[in-house]
Structure formats: C-alpha cells, structure tokens
C-alpha cells in the first residue's frame with residue numbers, strides 16, 4: 001500500500017510528480033529543540049536509538065515540524081558493527097569511538113555476520129513508526145556502505161583521512177575483502193529485514209567514498225554496494241549516496257539502484273549526462289543554509305532550475321549541520337515545494 005504522499009516513491013521510480021519531493025539527511029537531530037528535549041530524557045544517544053518509542057518520536061518530528069515528504073528511521077550506521085560484535089560509544093561533542101578496533105586475524109575471528117534479530121530494536125522502531133505515520137509519508141530505511149563501516153571498524157573513530165583503514169586496503173587486501181564481505185552480508189540481512197518491517201525505500205550511505213582512488217573505490221566499495229543492491233531485489237526503490245565519489249558516477253549506472261545521491265561538488269548537468277537512467281538526489285551545500293532567507297531562496301531556485309522538474313529528489317549534499325537555524329531549513333523546504341510546482345506549468 002502506497003503512502004498518501006507518495007511523491008518520494010513515485011519520483012524514485014522515475015515517474016512524474018506534481019512537484020519535487022524533499023527530505024533532508026540528518027533531518028532528525030540537534031537542529032530541532034523538540035529533538036534536544038527527547039534526547040535529554042534519554043540517557044544518551046544509544047538509549048535513544050535502542051528505545052523504539054523514543055526513536056519513533058524523533059523520526060516523526062521533522063515530518064510534523066518541517067513538512068518533509070518522508071521520514072527516515074532514527075538510528076545510526078554504526079549499529080551494524082555493534083551487532084557483528086564490535087561495540088561503539090557515541091561521545092558527547094566528539095562522535096563515535098570504538099573502545100576496541102579491528103587490527104588482527106584474532107580480531108576478525110571475534111566478529112560474526114549479524115542476523116536481523118540482533119537489530120530487533122530497529123525493526124521494532126520501524127514497525128511502530130509505520131503505525132504512527134498512518135500512511136502520511138513514506139519511511140526511509142538505511143545502512144552504511146561496507147567501505148564506510150569498515151573505515152570506522154579499522155580506524156576505531158572518526159577521522160579526516162581514515163589512513164589506518166586505507167593502509168589496510170594496501171597492505172592486507174585479502175583481509176580487507178573478508179571483513180568487507182562480512183559487513184555486506186550483515187547489511188543484506190539487515191536491509192531485507194527493514195523492508196519486511198515496513199521501510200518503503202532504502203538509502204545506502206557511503207560517507208567516506210571520496211577518500212579512495214577510482215580503482216580502489218571500484219574494488220573495495222562499489223563491488224559490495226552492487227552486491228547489496230542485487231540481493232535486495234526490486235520491491236522497494238534503492239538510493240545510493242557516495243559522498244565525494246564524483247569519479248564513480250559513470251560506474252553508478254551499472255548498479256541496480258534507482259536513485260544516485262549527489263553532493264554539492266558534483267555538477268548537476270554533468271551528473272545528468274553521466275547518469276541518464278538514474279533519478280538524482282541532492283545537492284544543496286548544507287552551508288548555503290547559513291545565508292539569509294533571500295540567499296536560501298535564490299540558491300534553492302538555482303538548484304531546481306539545474307535539475308529540472310523530473311527525476312529529482314531534493315535534499316542537501318550531505319547532512320544538516322546542528323547549528324542551522326530552523327527557519328532557514330523551512331525556507332529551503334517551502335521554496336522547493338512552491339517553486340518546483342511552478343516549473344511544471
């Protein structure tokens with residue numbers, strides 16, 4: 001059964017819609033005072049993620065407050081390493097940290113392929129969110145791409161360069177492939193279960209795609225994303241967002257996905273030419289939302305003119321920054337809704 005507002009799903013399938021659908025990466029989170037309030041009642045970030053009632057509440061907030069055309073389930077990409085046996089902590093104002101990282105054969109042997117039941121709390125949150133949304137808008141499920149998950153598991157924390165993870169690819173390629181394959185298999189179980197629980201569409205986040213060379217990207221990342229997309233089948237549309245991988249756009253044509261996410265470095269006309277059969281998502285620089293309301297309107301219209309009225313899902317080129325003002329975000333969303341409708345007349 002399609003949601004009442006099915007613009008996102010229709011656009012993802014390449015169908016014409018009355019206006020361009022919009023949702024935002026990191027739409028649930030610290031920009032909203034309502035989120036910060038719920039976050040305070042939960043002991044910490046992980047408690048929020050693991051309590052389906054709270055996760056549901058913050059998942060729905062941006063739909064009601066911002067008016068986006070989809071909800072994205074409140075969770076994190078790092079639940080996969082945890083389910084595989086590698087615990088992480090979310091440190092306040094610092095980001096994720098793994099008390100133990102993967103460096104040796106013994107470390108690899110301590111991991112297992114995650115089964116969907118080990119992520120039951122996410123599946124419960126999806127079921128509860130679907131119930132509470134009452135078909136108002138579709139629900140987006142998600143997972144990290146194996147390469148991005150691998151980066152955190154090897155590095156043990158966030159990094160600008162992920163040089164430990166990249167070193168592993170060069171020095172121990174076979175070991176790297178074994179871990180990447182375990183992550184990919186875990187992700188297939190996980191995303192299949194999200195779809196069964198009610199996710200209407202799924203996105204794969206490859207946040208660290210841009211730090212690899214084109215050859216390494218093809219071998220150590222795209223191959224696994226492709227495997228995941230093939231395994232998921234065609235029941236729900238699939239979005240692949242590979243941040244920084246401008247060099248891999250042509251190869252994205254070979255992936256069994258419907259939508260390709262663009263960041264703000266990727267030219268829109270050029271991306272259309274490279275990806276003639278894909279729907280494109282993106283790609284306003286989240287920093288553009290620091291401008292005045294007039295600046296936001298101007299930049300948004302410029303973006304919409306470049307994408308044209310069809311085969312586009314409006315989003316940012318990466319996640320919202322926590323200090324973005326809510327009225328600027330609303331202005332972006334409202335401008336997309338209003339102006340994209342005029343492009344069809």
Ligand SMILES: Cc1c2[nH]c(c1CCC(=O)O)Cc1[nH]c(c(CCC(=O)O)c1C)Cc1[nH]c(c(CCC(=O)O)c1C)Cc1[nH]c(c(C)c1CCC(=O)O)C2
Nearest residue numbers: 025026027028029045072074075076077095096205207319
């Ligand atoms: C790399 C990555 C992570 N997590 C995620 C990615 C891929 C997308 C991207 O590149 O941004 C994905 C993610 N993380 C979160 C969501 C929820 C849904 C949504 O987008 O609204 C999603 C889709 C919640 C979150 N995940 C996190 C927060 C902030 C935690 C808090 O409330 O204190 C939220 C709302 C924490 C997190 N989680 C992660 C980092 C690096 C951080 C710290 C940075 C930060 O604090 O903003 C790992």
